[in-house]
Amino acid sequence: MPSYTAPTKDLQFVLHDVLKVTESKTPGYDELEPDFTAAILDEAGKLTSEVLAPLNAVGDKEGCRLENGVVYTPKGFKEAFEKVKEGGWPGLDMPEQYGGQNMPYVIGTAVGEMFSAANQAFTMYQGLTHGAASAILAHGTDAQKDTYLPKMVSCEWTGTMNLTEPHCGTDLGLMRTKAVPQDDGSYKISGQKIFISSGEHDMADNIIHLVLAKIEGGPEGIKGVSLFIVPKFMVKEDGSLGERNGVSVGSIEEKMGIHGNSTCVMNYDGATGYLLGTEHKGMRAMFTMMNEARVGVGMQGLAQAEVAYQNAVIYANDRLQGRAVTGAVAPEKAADPLIVHPDIRRSLMDQKSFVEAARAFILWGATMIDAAHRADDKDADGLVSLLTPVIKGFLTDQGYDMTVKAQQVYGGHGYIEEWGMSQFTRDARIAQIYEGANGVQALDLVGRKLAQDGGKHVMAFFDLVKGFIKDNAGQDAEFDAAFLDPLKAASKDLQSAGMYFMQNGMKNPNNALAGSNDFMHMFGHVCLGLMWAKMGLAAKEALKTGSGDATFYETKLATGRYYMARQLPATALHLTRIQSGADTVMALEAANF
Amino acid sequence: MPSYTAPTKDLQFVLHDVLKVTESKTPGYDELEPDFTAAILDEAGKLTSEVLAPLNAVGDKEGCRLENGVVYTPKGFKEAFEKVKEGGWPGLDMPEQYGGQNMPYVIGTAVGEMFSAANQAFTMYQGLTHGAASAILAHGTDAQKDTYLPKMVSCEWTGTMNLTEPHCGTDLGLMRTKAVPQDDGSYKISGQKIFISSGEHDMADNIIHLVLAKIEGGPEGIKGVSLFIVPKFMVKEDGSLGERNGVSVGSIEEKMGIHGNSTCVMNYDGATGYLLGTEHKGMRAMFTMMNEARVGVGMQGLAQAEVAYQNAVIYANDRLQGRAVTGAVAPEKAADPLIVHPDIRRSLMDQKSFVEAARAFILWGATMIDAAHRADDKDADGLVSLLTPVIKGFLTDQGYDMTVKAQQVYGGHGYIEEWGMSQFTRDARIAQIYEGANGVQALDLVGRKLAQDGGKHVMAFFDLVKGFIKDNAGQDAEFDAAFLDPLKAASKDLQSAGMYFMQNGMKNPNNALAGSNDFMHMFGHVCLGLMWAKMGLAAKEALKTGSGDATFYETKLATGRYYMARQLPATALHLTRIQSGADTVMALEAANF
Numbered sequence A, B: 001m002p003s004y005t006a007p008t009k010d011l012q013f014v015l016h017d018v019l020k021v022t023e024s025k026t027p028g029y030d031e032l033e034p035d036f037t038a039a040i041l042d043e044a045g046k047l048t049s050e051v052l053a054p055l056n057a058v059g060d061k062e063g064c065r066l067e068n069g070v071v072y073t074p075k076g077f078k079e080a081f082e083k084v085k086e087g088g089w090p091g092l093d094m095p096e097q098y099g100g101q102n103m104p105y106v107i108g109t110a111v112g113e114m115f116s117a118a119n120q121a122f123t124m125y126q127g128l129t130h131g132a133a134s135a136i137l138a139h140g141t142d143a144q145k146d147t148y149l150p151k152m153v154s155c156e157w158t159g160t161m162n163l164t165e166p167h168c169g170t171d172l173g174l175m176r177t178k179a180v181p182q183d184d185g186s187y188k189i190s191g192q193k194i195f196i197s198s199g200e201h202d203m204a205d206n207i208i209h210l211v212l213a214k215i216e217g218g219p220e221g222i223k224g225v226s227l228f229i230v231p232k233f234m235v236k237e238d239g240s241l242g243e244r245n246g247v248s249v250g251s252i253e254e255k256m257g258i259h260g261n262s263t264c265v266m267n268y269d270g271a272t273g274y275l276l277g278t279e280h281k282g283m284r285a286m287f288t289m290m291n292e293a294r295v296g297v298g299m300q301g302l303a304q305a306e307v308a309y310q311n312a313v314i315y316a317n318d319r320l321q322g323r324a325v326t327g328a329v330a331p332e333k334a335a336d337p338l339i340v341h342p343d344i345r346r347s348l349m350d351q352k353s354f355v356e357a358a359r360a361f362i363l364w365g366a367t368m369i370d371a372a373h374r375a376d377d378k379d380a381d382g383l384v385s386l387l388t389p390v391i392k393g394f395l396t397d398q399g400y401d402m403t404v405k406a407q408q409v410y411g412g413h414g415y416i417e418e419w420g421m422s423q424f425t426r427d428a429r430i431a432q433i434y435e436g437a438n439g440v441q442a443l444d445l446v447g448r449k450l451a452q453d454g455g456k457h458v459m460a461f462f463d464l465v466k467g468f469i470k471d472n473a474g475q476d477a478e479f480d481a482a483f484l485d486p487l488k489a490a491s492k493d494l495q496s497a498g499m500y501f502m503q504n505g506m507k508n509p510n511n512a513l514a515g516s517n518d519f520m521h522m523f524g525h526v527c528l529g530l531m532w533a534k535m536g537l538a539a540k541e542a543l544k545t546g547s548g549d550a551t552f553y554e555t556k557l558a559t560g561r562y563y564m565a566r567q568l569p570a571t572a573l574h575l576t577r578i579q580s581g582a583d584t585v586m587a588l589e590a591a592n593f
Helices: A008-018 A034-052 A054-062 A077-086 A105-118 A120-139 A142-153 A282-318 A342-375 A378-409 A411-415 A421-431 A438-449 A452-472 A477-505 A516-545 A550-567 A570-579 B008-018 B034-052 B054-062 B077-086 B105-118 B120-139 B142-153 B282-318 B342-375 B378-409 B411-415 B421-431 B438-449 B452-472 B477-505 B516-545 B550-567 B570-579
Strands: A065-067 A070-072 A157-162 A178-181 A187-197 A206-215 A225-231 A233-235 A241-244 A247-252 A263-275 B065-067 B070-072 B157-162 B178-181 B187-197 B206-215 B225-231 B233-235 B241-244 B247-252 B263-275
Touching: A008 A034, A008 A105, A008 A342, A008 A516, A008 A550, A034 A054, A034 A077, A034 A105, A054 A077, A054 A120, A054 A421, A065 A247, A077 A120, A105 A120, A105 A282, A105 A342, A120 A142, A120 A157, A120 A206, A120 A225, A120 A282, A142 A157, A142 A206, A142 A225, A157 A187, A157 A282, A187 A206, A187 A225, A206 A263, A206 A282, A225 A233, A225 A282, A282 A342, A282 A378, A282 A421, A342 A378, A342 A516, A342 A550, A342 B438, A342 B516, A378 A411, A378 A421, A378 A438, A378 A452, A378 A516, A411 A421, A421 B421, A438 A452, A438 A516, A438 B342, A452 A477, A452 A516, A477 A516, A477 A550, A477 A570, A516 A550, A516 A570, A516 B342, A570 B570, B008 B034, B008 B105, B008 B342, B008 B516, B008 B550, B034 B054, B034 B077, B034 B105, B054 B077, B054 B120, B054 B421, B065 B247, B077 B120, B105 B120, B105 B282, B105 B342, B120 B142, B120 B157, B120 B206, B120 B225, B120 B282, B142 B157, B142 B206, B142 B225, B157 B187, B157 B282, B187 B206, B187 B225, B206 B263, B206 B282, B225 B233, B225 B282, B282 B342, B282 B378, B282 B421, B342 B378, B342 B516, B342 B550, B378 B411, B378 B421, B378 B438, B378 B452, B378 B516, B411 B421, B438 B452, B438 B516, B452 B477, B452 B516, B477 B516, B477 B550, B477 B570, B516 B550, B516 B570
Parallel strands: A157 A206, A178 A206, B157 B206, B178 B206
Antiparallel strands: A065 A070, A178 A187, A187 A263, A206 A225, A225 A263, A233 A241, A247 A263, B065 B070, B178 B187, B187 B263, B206 B225, B225 B263, B233 B241, B247 B263
């Protein structure tokens, strides 16, 4: 069975050596001293590796069971969920007013990586709750907040988000679920929602569904969509639970992975719902959840890659097979361990250089979200909004590929469920699909985010990269050649792609959209390249001061050199594809595929 | 549930317009008139789409069941296997002497694609039998051939190959299974083998296991490995079945996919075995099976990509979601079909341009195998031997990626098992692993095949590409720019990579091996680029003569242009990686991963 060790040291490196969080002006960051964050991360590391990780395979094998309208989660999930609640983990970055600990989002994100890596299906129960609570926090009335948030922040009650219907996912304007206004100000919600993660289960006293529906007589299409709070059990004035609401689970889906999470068909039969936010502005309210969820899903891509990588390393060191081509490394044994072979190393380095940079990327994004929320930093808000589809799309595409590479290290054993590597790929696969399939992320990036606020944010990104290179070049020729020059070249490729879109997308928008997936990927590579340059610099500085673990910092530099030499040059290929335009992409009649 | 339609028209195009099989001097090819091959392909198409494809999901869901030493295949498999046998399909390209139809291997390959696409797990029962029969044909005594081949060619008896043991797969020198010589010339075989596809099942009267084992007292390591025939039931002098041999199934593995095939742990407890071929030369005999199996596995990569692509196209045309950015295509409907969106087309074109070129590549490879076997053509033998790891490694890596892309077109439904797209990816995944994991293919290519016969075969490949370009350039500027120039550039990249290996692999072989995976992939791209140039030329010629389906040929040219513009340029990235050498790959101590 696979194991999981929380990457506490690396998280600390990113928080303190790279992002230097305590030097930030964002309110609350001054408290994030290394000892303090280490204590939190250690505690989370223990819980995730000792309690959640061992349940990962159990959840996969057993799955969820629907019997007479009740969904039973896998054996051990309920007890583990109690431990998570006792530790106060679900409310880590939630307001104290509602029982949370008011920590910055960046800490929630660091801890969140561990939770997702240890057990993605399990962690989704609290993840969805967090998202739903955030939406209520942002758009709810005081009464709604007082009614739902204390229970949701503690995960006594869990939450869901209900968007998809059988005939529509991305295109929510086609939605059929109806909301009929009642005299008391509530609504009766009727319709069917599918793919509802954590839709029904046995781990919470109540489930608060956030449901998109159309108020009868409202505007057509997406402009007539509103968001509603629909509790599973009605909540009485005194906060106690009343009768069952008209919402029930129709079935649970049989999926490729994340078996431990109950993915439900939910039926709303005149269920009582309460408007959350403004009438017909449901998409705006839902996007509060969606943006948070998208960063969270990007993190799942990283998290599955991390745990799969850890196990691939263990196997590559254990399994004896063949001899190093340059001479036996373990002559006393019948064969050398797999890790001596260059192609195994190539695979492991791909994985290692991805997860470490992805971790820095996500945490950097989280600091911008904190700056936006806690310090009303509009620039940070704009930049992270630009980068959100990259975080979601690129990290989950790459994260999935990395789990496949980790599985491949196991040879035949990778295909056998008992070894657990298959689960990582099957679980990671969903992250490319939900919260907006990655094609939609690419569309969001190229079709909307690039031009947002007159292209201000993408210009800011380029300035940031340029400024970083300028500030740090010319001091160390090896570092310039290994890190800064490749970053400069990749960033130039990305700019050229943006230029191509501007020059050719006007006359034919397909010229931009046909390159959207490539653009998202090249943007991701430039971001990870920037992270490696920053991490390389931090490692160099640490080595200069002579404090800390020199091997750790040397390894960091070596891993960075690998990424810059072997992965970052992918931007050139993406640029070539983009510059080939839409003609070959759009050439065929639909009937001729 | 997914459907499958055999790509008969495209197979005919490759056989006749591109490969022009009837013009070949290979014995038996003169009979392959278009009407004749069409009749075979139509018949196979009917069987595979109507009988085998509907059982694909059944096999996945039900899997195989072991009860009291008996393995039960999924419902319907047995009846379908009878139909396959009745049609004489297993012996299509086997000698008439043993009940086969003596067709060229290229026809077996064309039909084989259909079988694998329709139902990979099912087709493996006959595929392994074919491989085992080929090994007996090549290395058996006349008595062995007479005893086993007639029954195996008809699939009355099936076959297996037993290589892997719990502690060794690739490194078979570590093998522990023992063979003890008996007075009557037979051997007693003892040991455990794992991952034995079709190891035990209920669809055949007897199972002929080909088992690698070490004869006691023989040389150490791989040089002491011999191959044995171990029948499940002893075969009497008169050909009737005798008592049960000392071989039994220990368990069946729970796998990520190909659930319909029984992957068994096989226990040999003093089982009676008969030497096949020469003592201690077992690997040579086994490679007869392995090489055939590797081409067959490459075909599985193509086949799963094909069936997944077909279903992605259907879904993309059916599913209404969003509007074309250039204006509604189906204004009368609530939304446009998915296929209007450039990023969906990008994905479908990736798939289409891969499968069609992969098909041509495999069939071209098959004609070389025929030339080698039927006309003793040493050059063809050398070239196909060089290309075998590319066929296996590149086509299964790419094939897998394509099934993932096809699944992605389905959005959330792609993750739900009911829709069947998950099965294509789960089934396709094994092809990257078995018959030598793809890292081993890359090692075989770079570490062995490149230098084989003094590098003669890779030089022949480059000459072939160069000759093709020279013969066809300068007649049509558009064709040159769209097809020949990119092919030239890609081929140059491949040559540069080979040059890098020569110049840097001598002083440090890791410089070659660290680039082996990239080399295999760039070689694959050049092969598919060559195929597209050949197909483009054939399509142009057909359009010039004005015969046949002009839309088909126009589509072929458009698809080729896509591949040349968007996929073939990947060679430059692979070259960059290769030229970065082994230093960054090998930099870390094993303990620092």
